[in-house]
Amino acid sequence: MKAFGFLSFGHYGHGRRADEPTAKQALRDAVDIAVGADELGVNGAYWRVHHFAMQQASPMPLLAAAGARTSRIEVGTGVIDMRYENPLHLAEEVGALDLLLDQRIAIGISRGSPEQALRGWESFGYTGSTDPRGADVARAHAAQFLDAVRGVPQAKRDTVNGTVMGGTPADSDDLRIEPHVPDLDRRLWWGAATRETAEWTARQGLNLMSSTLLTELSDSRGTSFADLQHEQIMRYRAAWREAGHSWTPRVSVSRAIFPIVSQEDERLFGRARQGSADQVGVIDGMYATFGKTYAAEPDVLIEQLKADAAVRAADTLMLTIPSQLGVDFNLHILEAFAEHVAPALGWEPSSAGPVTGYPVD
Template sequence: MTKKLGFLSFGHWTPSPHSRTQSGQDALLQSIDLAVAAEELGFDGAYFRVHHFARQLGSPYPLLAAVGARTERIEIGTGVIDMRYEPPMRFAEDAASADLIAGGRLQLGISRGSPEQVIDGYKYFGFHPAEGESDADMARRHTDIALKVLTGQGFAEPNPRPMFPNPPGLLRVEPYSEGLRQRIWWGAGSDATAEWAGKLGMNLMSSTLKDDESGEPLHIQQTRQIQKFREEFAKHDHGFEPRVSVSRSIIPIVSDEDRAYFLGQRDSEDKFGMIDEKTRAVFGRSYTAEPDELVEELAKDTAIQEADTLLVTVPNQLGVEYNAHLMESLLTHVAKPLDWR
């Protein structure tokens, strides 16, 4: 099955002598260069993880805009933006601006967020759940508002004495980027939130971490999640066909450098455990092997088969040149034999 292939970078940086990404500036500039290299290689997407209070990529919009200005074809996305931290109106403004710079190539993954670096970090950004509301409820409320704003419908009463002339009728958030509303993805950690995404008309993004809802391997649980999402999406007239992505760690071992970095670090089984006091999760295995073995193992991953888009996590601290090598190896030794291209 033909698939879109993208890389997913967390943008880690550390002043360690072993890291080729020493600072926040390095992480940002190297992310832009890696997106350019990915486009030249023939990859379809450049995606970036967003974590606050961490030595990783934070505010995504300047990065998305910069990548958009330096590239021409590649999709540019996030995986994911934590909506607990996002003011919906500003989110719509910033996202539309970056999308217009990129010529309509943004694919924005958003979600309720993951375990944080600090306790209730969204509070430092000025957000507090309403009475009787959880932080997850707040994230979904922010999302619902943002989705409505992204439709481009006017909702704000104009000032009768504005500084600049207004168009007739209620005003919308500007700038408006047509089609962006259909390029919003929800990062779902459970079957229920995947169905919620289908109901609201978002695309589905499913990572290597998911709530454990059956004790089965990740790819089996994820396959069921994707099917439930598509069934729910089909019940509503959203006006477009949804997309589904899954992410994986895939390292083809084709050089001595690959062997030195990764051969002793293969994690060939899913792991199960608690990510907080209430949530048991399954964390997906890493695929690290020589190409023939990789092709055989990946062919058994039913969630990859079910998805139309595969996001491959990259070890960004090894530098742009090495990660470009990994992407080229993936295209040549994995994607081609599996007929993904």
């Protein structure tokens, strides 16, 4: 493990209870957690994106705010649901964000997780999907987004009047999305929940953000979530080598990890060490495997995480945090992990620059 960060689901409520943050408080807490994490040397701050729900839905204002108040930490998403996105508008926003934050971004995109709205992307104006889960819309939007980011022209210059109004004359009749940032695609990730999607991700030249759940079962009964995820990572890296890309990618996994170093930790998470295990359930009409929660004293956590094949294989670990518990407690979790656990796993504290991936074996 070379880097670690936090992954926040950004939940909020109506603020009717003292422990229930409002939307405003959740956003401000998100920024404050990022600021505190930056001071601790944590490498990344990432947020889930969901629509029609009391969670973060429009990530760019949040990423810009967090990035403006930090100097080292990488900010990103895990993941933006491409079914709901205008790909050219997103390319403009990501390009501008990357320039403002000196390449401190890690933008995860994918088909997205199930939403509580029925075919909610159609309410955003994206109709015509023949897939009940909208995967065809997501892939089409992602393809145009990647083309736009990579400088492929997306429109023709208007030459009717022989002049260009309101800006610098274009160098070509073929217009690309601006701002264009060379190599911006190296800071883009795809969230993959299957081995097949991981291989597709490699062929697209994207970093791999292995999902918090895998929508497939192991070929061998009894194989753990970590081993199944490890296989996904190995297939991704093999596909990357086969594709012949000229740079080395990054791979991230996420885990719920709670070092128990105080009585409050014991009260909140002590039960999780009494038999937490992988779970299999049904989500979006498919079987899915969910990873277990890690909660224990630091020395026990170190041994457990060293035995997690996917954590060993990834260069970036995202800790899913209980953001509703507020800034101080979440920074306590991150500090405990940074001080007592991460160094034993090979962690390198954040420096003033973007994180780079491991060489591909």
